[in-house]
Amino acid sequence: MAKTAINRIMEKVDRNEDLTREDALELLNISNESADFYCLLEKANFLSRTEFKNRGYIFAQIGLNSAPCPGNCKFCSLARSNYTIEAEIEKTEPEILQEAQTAIGQGIDALFLMTTANYDNEKFLKISEKVKALLPEDVKFIANIGDFDDVIAGRLKAVGFTGVYHIVRLGEGTDTDLPVAQRIATLDAIKGAGLELIYCVEPIGPEHTYEQMADEMLRARHYGVDVMACMKRVGVPGTPLFDKGEITDLELTKIVAAARLVTRPKTSMNVHEPKAMALLAGVNQLYAEIGVNPRDCAVETSDNRGFSIANVREMLRQANYITK
Numbered sequence: 001m002a003k004t005a006i007n008r009i010m011e012k013v014d015r016n017e018d019l020t021r022e023d024a025l026e027l028l029n030i031s032n033e034s035a036d037f038y039c040l041l042e043k044a045n046f047l048s049r050t051e052f053k054n055r056g057y058i059f060a061q062i063g064l065n066s067a068p069c070p071g072n073c074k075f076c077s078l079a080r081s082n083y084t085i086e087a088e089i090e091k092t093e094p095e096i097l098q099e100a101q102t103a104i105g106q107g108i109d110a111l112f113l114m115t116t117a118n119y120d121n122e123k124f125l126k127i128s129e130k131v132k133a134l135l136p137e138d139v140k141f142i143a144n145i146g147d148f149d150d151v152i153a154g155r156l157k158a159v160g161f162t163g164v165y166h167i168v169r170l171g172e173g174t175d176t177d178l179p180v181a182q183r184i185a186t187l188d189a190i191k192g193a194g195l196e197l198i199y200c201v202e203p204i205g206p207e208h209t210y211e212q213m214a215d216e217m218l219r220a221r222h223y224g225v226d227v228m229a230c231m232k233r234v235g236v237p238g239t240p241l242f243d244k245g246e247i248t249d250l251e252l253t254k255i256v257a258a259a260r261l262v263t264r265p266k267t268s269m270n271v272h273e274p275k276a277m278a279l280l281a282g283v284n285q286l287y288a289e290i291g292v293n294p295r296d297c298a299v300e301t302s303d304n305r306g307f308s309i310a311n312v313r314e315m316l317r318q319a320n321y322i323t324k
């Protein structure tokens with residue numbers, strides 16, 4: 001029997017060969033109702049179970065502020081042009097330290113600090129140094145902030161960050177006020193400072209093409225990303241992209257499986273927001289969220305949209321992923 005394109009791609013994965021853009025498109029174009037869909041999920045699951053040895057990871061993110069953001073992303077509740085959060089807040093240092101301490105006490109693998117794009121760098125670095133002092137050695141410390149240069153990258157490293165979450169978004173420069181070149185310059189600064197880059201294909205909506213998604217998977221591989229993710233856009237009422245709708249969880253599960261095979265991260269694969277079905281497709285890491293998040297209108301997402309650390313630990317446990 002003649003080999004199908006999917007068979008050939010799976011053999012390349014087995015030989016640890018890098019998949020091409022065409023291979024990525026072949027995977028993304030698989031019908032969600034086909035046998036090939038399950039072949040893709042099975043391979044992504046197999047890789048994560050064997051390469052990650054069934055280890056599940058819990059990352060927690062604290063949103064430090066909510067204020068109109070000049071990034072102006074058309075999907076975001078914090079964007080200056082369509083600010084839809086119920087209030088403007090800025091957490092105090094004691095509040096942040098308390099939240100960090102509580103998260104650490106629940107056994108997390110990474111702590112992210114997130115701000116809007118115009119949060120003051122000096123203030124962020126000062127608070128971060130104090131948070132770092134609370135962190136056990138084995139907990140990654142990740143910044144999720146606006147664009148920055150080599151100097152700030154070096155200072156992030158100096159205060160103890162191990163990595164940075166930064167991406168070129170789908171529709172960057174069109175659906176955001178942030179130029180793609182500026183985003184790429186920050187990615188280069190992160191790598192130049194020796195910080196780990198945490199990447200994600202996001203925020204995926206029905207209007208995005210598979211070509212756009214494949215390009216971000218390949219960008220992640222180009223930067224040697226070992227903690228990879230895919231996130232679908234959550235429609236926030238009042239934001240310009242709300243009317244475009246959302247992709248299904250099934251579609252997101254296929255995309256995350258394809259990203260797992262194309263990017264080949266060495267540590268973990270994430271889906272956001274947490275979706276149990278994606279745990280059948282190679283996902284072994286989930287995020288809990290505290291404070292503000294761009295997909296929510298509440299200032300405290302853990303009381304609303306956000307998943308708690310206990311929630312995501314239980315989801316991973318149900319899928320036989322072992323957490324610490």
Ligand code: SF4
Pocket residue numbers: 069070071072073076077078079080115116117176294
């Ligand atoms: S996604 Fe980030 S950069 Fe864009 S508007 Fe929201 S907070 Fe600002």
